[in-house]
Amino acid sequence: MKRTAPILPSALAELLPATLHVLCATITLGKGSYLFKAGRKPACMYFVVSGELTLERPGAQGESIILQRTRQGFAAEASLQSASYHCDAKAVADTVIVSIPIRELRTMLEQDPAFALRWISMLNRELKRLRLQCERLSLNTVQDRLCHLIETEGRGGRYPMGSGLKSIARELGVSHEALYRCVASLEKGGKLHRVGGDLVQAGVSG
Template identity: 60%
Template structure:
């Protein structure tokens, strides 16, 4: 995990954070296996994942590894804002670009800057919305149902851009990539779906 020079903040953060907090952010490039924090440590920084993947995990009652969150884009463990210490480990599972925001200044800014607090709340609301959709999606039984639900909720008027290939979509849907490929093929044959120019479209 190495700090780099300061490339520009991602737009999402640029628009969210108040001006005086932005210079306090630091950039990190991390590689597979790095740990952003570990159990019981005191939160010092809030991490934002710009690319790659970070997993939150802890050991279960039976000593097994338990995944709590998988972040590919967005904040890691927002709740660390109020926690005295972490309840899990954060492990980098795919080389990631990260932005770290110092916690205490962040908390101060939220208390003293109502407009920022409202933006922060709006951000959390969006995140909640997304997660609720994902829960509903994952509780659908068929692969086709999940895929269509994804396109209808994450897509734009029935069109979903495929940034990272169907395989990563399969992971997001919680199905094997084979099943997804077959389902897409089947839906295309049924004229329900069309795959072209890096996007899926409902007909």
């Protein structure tokens, strides 16, 4: 784990009041290393900038149960008011994280109502996104999930596959083979096209 001067992603810079900017730190985690372990007292809030962080905890049979998987955004927001971690945070890949001290974060949330409202907005957006993902994952064919993704996360029937179909497959909770086949079949049926780096849904004919 390596700490350096804070280089905040714009999403964070706009969210946090200036007072907190200087208190942030950037942390670089190698694949397989831990950010924190269960039982420890939370001192910081963590924002994943790149890579992948999982929160997990051992189940009754000793197997590991995944509670959250973050590739971009806050991990374990609930640490804001919990006295100790109930899970381990582990980097699944090389990961870059920004840390924000919790004590000062809480103080600012209490003292700066505008900031508190921005924070609430951020949580609301996150809730909305997760609700969409839950609905998507409760669809039972790859095609339904893909269409739901394009309809809800895309812009005008267009969804960017910046990081490749393989990573979209993970997001949809299906094997990459299944997704490749689904896309191929939709393309053959003329219902979907690949334009540039985007998946483009064919509009209603006419």
